[in-house]
Amino acid sequence: MHAAVFYGPGNIVNEEVYYNYNNKKGGVSLRVNACAVCGYDARVFRNGHQKATPPVILGHEICGQIDKDIHVTNTANDAKADTTIKAGSRVVVCPIIPCIHCKYCYNKKYNLCINLKEIGSSIDGGFAEYVRIPQEILKIGGIVLVPDNLSDEEAALLEPLACCLNGFSHMRWPIRSKTIVMVIGDGPIGLLHLQILKRLYNARTILVGKIPQRIDIAKSLGADKTVTLSSDASDDAKSNKNNINGTNNAMKKILDFANGVGVNVIIIATSNPEALGFALKTAGKDSIVNIFAGFRSDNLISLDPNWLHYNQISITGSFSSTPNSLQQAVRLASRGIINLSRMITHRYSLTEIEEAMAATDEYHGLRAVINDF
Numbered sequence: 001m002h003a004a005v006f007y008g009p010g011n012i013v014n015e016e017v018y019y020n021y022n023n024k025k026g027g028v029s030l031r032v033n034a035c036a037v038c039g040y041d042a043r044v045f046r047n048g049h050q051k052a053t054p055p056v057i058l059g060h061e062i063c064g065q066i067d068k069d070i071h072v073t074n075t076a077n078d079a080k081a082d083t084t085i086k087a088g089s090r091v092v093v094c095p096i097i098p099c100i101h102c103k104y105c106y107n108k109k110y111n112l113c114i115n116l117k118e119i120g121s122s123i124d125g126g127f128a129e130y131v132r133i134p135q136e137i138l139k140i141g142g143i144v145l146v147p148d149n150l151s152d153e154e155a156a157l158l159e160p161l162a163c164c165l166n167g168f169s170h171m172r173w174p175i176r177s178k179t180i181v182m183v184i185g186d187g188p189i190g191l192l193h194l195q196i197l198k199r200l201y202n203a204r205t206i207l208v209g210k211i212p213q214r215i216d217i218a219k220s221l222g223a224d225k226t227v228t229l230s231s232d233a234s235d236d237a238k239s240n241k242n243n244i245n246g247t248n249n250a251m252k253k254i255l256d257f258a259n260g261v262g263v264n265v266i267i268i269a270t271s272n273p274e275a276l277g278f279a280l281k282t283a284g285k286d287s288i289v290n291i292f293a294g295f296r297s298d299n300l301i302s303l304d305p306n307w308l309h310y311n312q313i314s315i316t317g318s319f320s321s322t323p324n325s326l327q328q329a330v331r332l333a334s335r336g337i338i339n340l341s342r343m344i345t346h347r348y349s350l351t352e353i354e355e356a357m358a359a360t361d362e363y364h365g366l367r368a369v370i371n372d373f
Contacts, residue, residue: 002373003128004353005055009048012058014351019130021067026135028143029067033090033152035126036061036344037368038160039187039271040294042360044121051121059126059370060095060119063146063155073141085145092158094142094326095119097134110140111166111320118320127353129373141323147334153347153369154340157188158333161340162325164192164292165332167318168200169325173265173288175201182206182254182263184279185270186214188343188366189292191221193267198222199337206254206263208278211363217342225257229278254282261285267292273299280313288314343367 001019006012021029041058043049052058068087085091098105098113105113119125123134137143146155168175175181179201183193186209197203198221206225207218215226227250255262262284268275271293279289280303307313321329332338345365348356349372356368 001129002350003057003124004350006045006052006058007054009046011054012045012353012357014353017057017128019128020132021130027138028070028133030062030064030091030093030131030133031067032062032064032126032129032131032373034063034156034369034371035059036153036156036160037356037360037370039189039360041120041127042357043271045357046361049121051118053122056121057124057126057128057131058120059128059131060093060121061156061159062093062095062119062126062131063090063152063158064093064126064131065090066143070138070143072138072143085143090146090152090155091143092146092155092326092330093119093133094137094140094144094162094321094323095125095159096142096320096322097122097136098140100136100139108140108322108324110142110322127350127370129350142326144323144326144330147330149334150330151341153344153371154333156369157192157340157343157367158326158329159321160189161192161329161333161338162321163318164189164196165328166321166325167193167267167290167292168196170318171265171288171290171316172314175203175265177202179203179264180206180258181265181267182208182279182282183267183269184208184275185268185272185293186211186218187270187363190267190269191218191343191366192338193269193292194218194221194223195338199332203265204257206257208250208254214363214366217366221339221342225253227253250278251282258282258284263287266290269293271295273301276301283311283313286312288316291315291317344369347371349373 003017097117098110099115102114181203183190207223208227266279266289343366346368359368
């Protein structure tokens with residue numbers, strides 16, 4: 001089959017590779033229809049990552065067609081219901097491969113599995129004509145049928161939507177109508193968080209970003225307040241004031257919107273290491289800061305424990321998703337509650353994988369999708 005094989009930082013090669021259709025380990029074979037390029041993929045291509053051992057095929061935001069009938073368990077709302085998905089059906093995949101047996105798997109927190117593996121990192125992923133889905137994913141209900149009213153490209157974005165929903169699922173702060181929530185990051189993940197906040201919670205939202213075109217999209221999606229850090233930083237630079245991560249102008253706009261007392265919930269949807277410092281400067285008392293994005297391991301920040309203690313601040317993280325979140329993502333997108341098509345701005349063939357990685361790495365548009373194999 002044709003595949004884009006990652007051999008190390010800056011080295012990805014389009015080539016023909018052997019694909020075993022009759023893997024004795026079980027699972028199912030998927031013909032890939034579309035695979036979106038995650039920011040993680042672009043960072044791995046640029047710098048490598050401890051989770052991805054070359055040579056490996058990247059790509060985990062996958063929509064494809066299965067090669068045989070499969071029996072899966074719908075785990076939504078803890079109600080086990082076995083269903084059959086017919087050969088040739090379009091499906092979307094939860095890319096986590098849990099061990100099934102550890103204490104986290106026992107509690108259905110499969111994304112926290114002690115022995116977790118992942119499609120597109122630990123094993124070959126979706127930047128190829130075919131991808132094998134291990135039987136562990138079938139056992140947890142990690143393959144979900146794609147409704148007819150969603151395109152292949154939209155379906156590829158169901159996985160990142162599921163990751164966003166997973167983050168909301170364990171937030172301590174109850175988000176209600178008019179709760180003030182700030183999203184830091186104007187990329188597709190930040191804009192998916194924004195849609196969830198407006199469509200599901202009717203929250204009062206602040207979107208913080210740096211790219212004017214993305215800020216315009218945030219406004220069209222209903223952001224109540226937008227703050228463009230690049231312009232604010234340049235204003236402060238003229239007066240030699242804090243022009244890196246928490247500009248006076250930006251913080252003033254945010255605090256004014258939050259009635260001078262700070263934001264209730266902050267979601268960090270960017271890998272920019274300055275984002276956490278900015279979040280902590282605008283967090284209100286009894287607030288929660290969710291670190292959604294991954295950072296480089298050397299991006300450390302000092303925290304005043306007394307400030308956390310006396311202001312009752314909670315800092316949480318969220319990682320990947322579970323089949324429950326993926327099933328919820330399918331429902332929300334198929335009903336038109338969340339618009340995935342707005343997130344897709346670039347389309348490439350597999351032979352253009354390096355261009356797709358560059359577009360993602362350089363923040364061109366929003367999501368790039370490989371749709372021609």
